[in-house]
Amino acid sequence: MFGPQVPSVTPAQVEPSAYLLDVREPDEWQAGHAPDAHHMPMMEVPARIAEIPNDTEVVVVCRGGGRSGQVVSYLMGNGWDNVRNLDGGMQAWAGEGREIVSENGQPARVL
Numbered sequence: 001m002f003g004p005q006v007p008s009v010t011p012a013q014v015e016p017s018a019y020l021l022d023v024r025e026p027d028e029w030q031a032g033h034a035p036d037a038h039h040m041p042m043m044e045v046p047a048r049i050a051e052i053p054n055d056t057e058v059v060v061v062c063r064g065g066g067r068s069g070q071v072v073s074y075l076m077g078n079g080w081d082n083v084r085n086l087d088g089g090m091q092a093w094a095g096e097g098r099e100i101v102s103e104n105g106q107p108a109r110v111l
Contacts (some may be wrong), residue, residue, distance in 0.1 A: 006085050007084045008072075011096045017056065019052075019058045021037070021059065021061065022062070022090075023042040024041065028063060031103075031108070031109050031111045032094070032101065032110050034098065034099065034101075035101050042062070042070070049078065057082055057084065058080070059083075062086075062089050065085060066089075068086060068089060069085045071083075093110075
């Protein structure tokens, strides 16, 4: 989707030790997210960039891969060389049967 300048991984390639950074909006996060993901809405990334590790693999995820690709580009432009875009986003994650959990007491789903 973004060409060779934005590295990506499929859900199956995400290592258990990876830092999964979910950049979706709060309502999307509450409806369903990966169990060990860290939530930081896309628009908060510039102000909270220091919270994103630069010493371990970071996989950035959104709904379908568009917003997360932009965040990966932004982070790479700011010196992060350990970031990857989750190809297909949470839709692909759930589609491959990877676990999702909700924060709102409802069955987990991808918005």
